[in-house]
Amino acid sequence: xxxxxxxxxxxxxxxxxxxxxxxxxxxxxxxxxxxxxxxxxxxxxxxxxxxxxxxxxxxxxxxxxxxxxxxxxxxxxxxxxxxxxxxxxxxxxxxxxxxxxxxxxxxxxxxxxxxxxxxxxxxxxxxxxxxxxxxxxxxxxxxxxxxxxxxxxxxxxxxxxxxxxxxxxxxxxxxxxxxxxxxxxxxxxxxxxxxxxxxxxxxxxxxxxxxxxxxxxxxxxxxxxxxxxxxxxxxxxxxxxxxxxxxxxxxxxxxxxxxxxxxxxxxxxxxxxxxxxxxxxxxxxxxxxxxxxxxxxxxxxxxxxxxxxxxxxxxxxxxxxxxxxxxxxxxxxxxxxxxxxxxxxx
Amino acid sequence: xxxxxxxxxxxxxxxxxxxxxxxxxxxxxxxxxxxxxxxxxxxxxxxxxxxxxxxxxxxxxxxxxxxxxxxxxxxxxxxxxxxxxxxxxxxxxxxxxxxxxxxxxxxxxxxxxxxxxxxxxxxxxxxxxxxxxxxxxxxxxxxxxxxxxxxxxxxxxxxxxxxxxxxxxxxxxxxxxxxxxxxxxxxxxxxxxxxxxxxxxxxxxxxxxxxxxxxxxxxxxxxxxxxxxxxxxxxxxxxxxxxxxxxxxxxxxxxxxxxxxxxxxxxxxxxxxxxxxxxxxxxxxxxxxxxxxxxxxxxxxxxxxxxxxxxxxxxxxxxxxxx
Numbered sequence: 001x002x003x004x005x006x007x008x009x010x011x012x013x014x015x016x017x018x019x020x021x022x023x024x025x026x027x028x029x030x031x032x033x034x035x036x037x038x039x040x041x042x043x044x045x046x047x048x049x050x051x052x053x054x055x056x057x058x059x060x061x062x063x064x065x066x067x068x069x070x071x072x073x074x075x076x077x078x079x080x081x082x083x084x085x086x087x088x089x090x091x092x093x094x095x096x097x098x099x100x101x102x103x104x105x106x107x108x109x110x111x112x113x114x115x116x117x118x119x120x121x122x123x124x125x126x127x128x129x130x131x132x133x134x135x136x137x138x139x140x141x142x143x144x145x146x147x148x149x150x151x152x153x154x155x156x157x158x159x160x161x162x163x164x165x166x167x168x169x170x171x172x173x174x175x176x177x178x179x180x181x182x183x184x185x186x187x188x189x190x191x192x193x194x195x196x197x198x199x200x201x202x203x204x205x206x207x208x209x210x211x212x213x214x215x216x217x218x219x220x221x222x223x224x225x226x227x228x229x230x231x232x233x234x235x236x237x238x239x240x241x242x243x244x245x246x247x248x249x250x251x252x253x254x255x256x257x258x259x260x261x262x263x264x265x266x267x268x269x270x271x272x273x274x275x276x277x278x279x280x281x282x283x284x285x286x287x288x289x290x291x292x293x294x295x296x297x298x299x300x301x302x303x304x305x306x307x308x309x310x311x312x313x314x315x316x317x318x319x320x321x322x323x324x325x326x327x328x329x330x331x332x333x334x335x336x337x338x339x340x341x342x343x344x345x346x
Numbered sequence: 347x348x349x350x351x352x353x354x355x356x357x358x359x360x361x362x363x364x365x366x367x368x369x370x371x372x373x374x375x376x377x378x379x380x381x382x383x384x385x386x387x388x389x390x391x392x393x394x395x396x397x398x399x400x401x402x403x404x405x406x407x408x409x410x411x412x413x414x415x416x417x418x419x420x421x422x423x424x425x426x427x428x429x430x431x432x433x434x435x436x437x438x439x440x441x442x443x444x445x446x447x448x449x450x451x452x453x454x455x456x457x458x459x460x461x462x463x464x465x466x467x468x469x470x471x472x473x474x475x476x477x478x479x480x481x482x483x484x485x486x487x488x489x490x491x492x493x494x495x496x497x498x499x500x501x502x503x504x505x506x507x508x509x510x511x512x513x514x515x516x517x518x519x520x521x522x523x524x525x526x527x528x529x530x531x532x533x534x535x536x537x538x539x540x541x542x543x544x545x546x547x548x549x550x551x552x553x554x555x556x557x558x559x560x561x562x563x564x565x566x567x568x569x570x571x572x573x574x575x576x577x578x579x580x581x582x583x584x585x586x587x588x589x590x591x592x593x594x595x596x597x598x599x600x601x602x603x604x605x606x607x608x609x610x611x612x613x614x615x616x617x618x619x620x621x622x623x624x625x626x627x628x629x630x631x632x633x634x635x636x637x638x639x640x641x642x643x644x645x646x647x648x649x650x651x652x653x654x655x656x657x658x659x660x661x662x663x664x665x666x667x668x669x
Contacts (some may be wrong), residue, residue: 015394053392054530054531054532055530057534070524085474118574145475161620162390163620190559191389191390192557192559192598192602193389193597193598193601193617194387194389194602195601196613196617197618198602199613200613203613218530218531219531220531220605221560221602221603221605221610222603224603224604224605224610224611225608225610225611225612226601226612226613226615242375245611246604248606249605249613258532259532260605261530262531262534262535263531263605265463265560265604265605266559266560266563266587266599266602266604274532274535274536274539275532
């Protein structure tokens with residue numbers, strides 16, 4: 001999977017596994033939860049790579065593992081050779097400067113008792129950036145769209161709107177001139193009118209600063225708008241991976257099709273085929289293909305001769321079309337490519 | 347009674363903050379018949395939630411209300427607290443965004459629904475329990491889960507319990523304020539399907555308040571877009587969401603990319619700036635400082651909400667295009 005285009009990948013992940021002990025509060029210990037269960041992919045420099053899936057699919061845990069915030073059970077993460085799980089001290093600090101993160105809830109990322117200036121300057125001080133601190137902070141705020149920056153220096157988070165708070169978080173991240181920005185649902189708590197602005201900002205920064213952007217979201221419409229490539233996760237595994245254009249218009253995996261069928265869409269009413277039940281439980285991963293209990297293809301009998309494999313064999317992520325991979329026995333047998341199955345559009 | 351269920355006439359709600367009064371709702375007219383589904387959309391602070399609270403008679407003390415809100419045969423404004431209490435639940439009930447806050451964390455959810463039924467209706471405890479179980483089943487929750495506590499439910503299930511509770515006294519109108527905002531896509535689709543089904547089966551009218559127009563595309567018949575306390579555009583959901591006319595509605599609709607549409611590859615168009623504070627409403631059209639197509643009358647003359655066919659719009663440009 002290494003960068004095909006000849007240059008080194010900005011980020012490379014190999015066979016990453018993250019497990020959590022699922023202890024019951026009272027009573028027997030519950031065994032292990034495999035939140036990320038053998039994930040491999042690479043992200044090219046300057047690319048927008050999107051990790052999509054339902055709650056509980058492991059996308060946030062994967063994001064945290066990329067940042068070194070959770071320790072993987074096995075496998076490796078590499079940002080130009082740096083693996084946060086194997087770094088310590090000065091090296092880890094350097095890594096943290098190069099790989100920054102923006103979370104969903106800006107209020108949770110900001111200290112309510114810290115002014116905007118302090119929030120942005122803190123990282124600059126910790127990493128001992130060269131140059132005038134005031135200038136660095138002002139430049140980052142202006143870049144993040146808070147202009148004139150001096151006006152915001154002494155504001156506290158509660159005095160700002162949701163969009164402005166998220167801009168402060170972004171300013172604090174980009175002040176360090178990171179090479180990679182991981183954004184976990186950066187706009188899902190923001191108003192519709194502000195979303196566009198924040199996304200615009202992220203993409204513009206990517207172009208201006210040459211940052212690589214890893215976007216974690218449940219919203220395929222935003223993946224469509226922004227991503228170069230998309231990885232769809234289900235129960236800790238990537239089930240489909242490829243260019244946004246093909247994954248989202250000619251999906252190979254039935255799960256991607258189900259997600260697309262419920263993707264919010266203005267101006268069109270759909271009768272959804274909604275997958276039933278709660279998001280699946282990573283403490284209890286089904287045998288065979290992990291999607292089989294909810295798979296509409298299997299239920300409708302379209303799986304045909306592949307059905308026994310769906311129930312017994314874990315499908316591998318295989319390249320089925322140019323640069324487009326999917327982990328599905330039926331798709332691998334050329335079974336479900338007809339676009340008529342694409343959601344139930346009215 | 348198949349006529350008008352809710353009639354809002356020239357509603358003004360003013361909040362007094364530190365001595366200055368600002369209108370949060372500034373002259374809104376609405377009417378809703380039994381079984382209708384109306385979507386109210388707009389940014390935070392546009393007055394959509396205030397409008398809903400006013401319909402329930404739940405406004406905070408620093409609010410002054412003028413105009414009229416008639417629900418069935420009750421005038422809500424100025425009604426006695428006792429009258430309002432019976433109207434809530436039995437007449438209008440509400441589903442909020444954060445379902446966790448609506449429950450008592452130390453009581454079983456089933457008991458909380460039973461309590462709500464007993465409080466409003468003269469039925470035996472046994473009858474109330476039977477109804478609670480029916481409601482749970484209706485909302486897609488296994489009745490045995492009535493014995494569980496709120497924290498034992500996932501976000502989607504909790505929202506279902508909330509909907510079951512809203513149905514407790516069989517109200518003809520449910521107001522849902524951001525009913526799916528904190529939920530995952532798949533769960534969001536399930537909850538919207540549930541609301542649509544209940545509406546069909548029980549002829550319940552819905553007012554859905556959200557900033558997410560894609561939700562309204564799924565569930566509303568009619569959509570009203572609010573800006574700075576006023577309705578700026580109103581039409582059937584299919585028409586308005588497909589061909590918005592008001593520049594503000596256009597920017598809201600444009601903020602949602604459509605998968606598969608080549609035009610929405612790339613960054614969705616944002617809308618710069620913030621909505622005005624209620625006490626500092628700009629002269630002329632309140633939207634003109636942010637409007638990409640504002641022209642000469644916009645900063646001086648306040649546009650009125652005019653009817654063009656089925657569509658209502660408050661915009662000088664739309665009026666000129668029509669003329």
